[in-house]
Amino acid sequence: MRGSPLLHTVVKPRSAIFFPGQGIEYPGMLSGLLKSHPSLTNDGLETLYKALKSDEVPDAFNQISGLLTTENPTPQDEKLIHRTSISQPAIMLSSIITLQLANKWAEMSVELKDERPRIIQETLSDCTFMFGHSLGQVIAYVSAGVISLLEGLKIVRERGLAMESAANDTLALMNAESASQFGMISVPIVGETVAQFVDKFTEKAKQLKDNNAIDKSSILDVALMNSPKQVVVSGHVAALETVLEEMKRRRTTKLPVRIPFHSSLLRSTEQRMRNVVSNAGIEYNWPPRKNIKIIENYSLNSIESVDGLKDSIVKGCWEPVNWVGAVDYLNEKENVSTWIGIGAGSSVSAGLVEATLGKRKGTVISIDPLKSTEGWRVITR
Structure with missing residues (x-):
């Protein structure tokens, strides 16, 4: 008697979009975009203004927007941009504008035969997973449509202030x-x-x-x-x-x-951050658009609920970032073979993805529209 044929499940190759964390910021991150795409950039700055309108620092918007758009940074600007409460909203805003611009560019590139626009267009329109390095995790939530850019900027501004406060409280005792x-x-x-x-x-x-x-x-x-x-x-x-x-x-x-980022010292941010994410004014849109799965960068679990998302934002202040684990998991368990990095400095994160993949097959592309006079640039690594 002939046996039944063996059934093999073939998993279609999948794609992931990732976002960089703190450390890639620099003065003038939006200066090029303000010239080449003023409408898109000014819309983003308007959202930043609304997010910081009631900030504990009265001049926060002028300070951060000035650092983002300066064409002639001073030595003081070079230091100030790295302050955590400034760099985090700055990186989020520039990353989301990058994504918006990349989406527009991909749409316009639909007729092109070049491989890069095709890969980018397919990934942006049919992405399966998103994840981020530290701060990039929160940017992923905004990109997936779970949190608005306005609320995302408020959250990461508070995240930066909470981290600074935790460090300052400790340093005051030393x-x-x-x-x-x-x-x-x-x-x-x-x-x-x-x-x-x-x-x-x-x-x-x-x-x-x-x-x-x-x-x-x-x-x-x-x-x-x-x-x-x-x-x-x-x-x-x-x-x-x-x-x-x-x-x-x-x-x-x-x-x-x-x-000391991602250390137990920052557990002292917990109550402040739980208050932030539980704010009644924040609207969480669940599930993510197109049912994108967002992978938590420390547990490697997929976020399955709003409560899980809130907990991830809070614990992400002190839990370690397991970038190696996230890339290995997505590649080996979820069959991800196309990786797109979004935002200023995404080529650094792309390099980490490549280093983790090693000899395994995969296409890794980073999109950094902030280093080109045209307002966008695609770097194929």
Whole structure:
């Protein structure tokens, strides 16, 4: 008797759009777009004005919009743009304008035979997944239509202020010497997996605390798992350096930040952020447009409800970013083979996607319309 034929389920290749996090900001991020696409850019700035109209800093809109549109930045501008409460709304606004412009460009490119416009158009019109690096997670919620740009700007402005407040409250209790040792360190990964490094780091930190080699209250957290070749740790820098020295790690780099992002220190933002996302004035539109699935960058779970989204925004202040895990999951479990990065600095995030994919097949494109006199540019990596 002939047996039944085996049935094979073929999963259609899927696409994902991703957004960058903090660290890619620079003065004049919107200056080129303001010239080449004034209507689109001014609409975005008008939304920023409405978001900051009742801000705790009276001159917040003029400060942030000035930094975004300046053509002749001063040394002070170069420093100010990196302030967390300024850079986060700045990056969100520029990313969403980028997406709006990319959508328009893709529509106009429908007749072109070139591969890049075709891939971009198909991905933007039929994207399956979205995710983001840290702040980029919240930008993904706005891009998927779950939160309006207006409310998204309010949320990330408060997110930045909450992070600054958490760091300032801690620093106020520390002397100047200790304060200068508070931040993040980038660690190259060689000859082991990210998971193996995380286990070794966690074990060594516990051992040194138990032996009183470092203060038991020291914050020592793995913050960013960026690629198979790079991890960033966060907390008290002096203690972090002791752990890394004991692990015989070389060529580490102290990052130029004062706030230990994605560390347990920022758990103190929880109540403020829960109040923000529970604000009765915020309207959440669920489900996401076209049933896009948004992947949480620390748990790797798909967000399934408004309550899950709110919780993700709150915990995203201190939970580690598992970029490696997100890319691996989407590629191996969800068959994602096309990756589109949106926004200024998205080429950096695209590089991390490429590094994680390694020799696996995939098309990785970043769209950065803020570096071109034409107002858009597509970078194929």
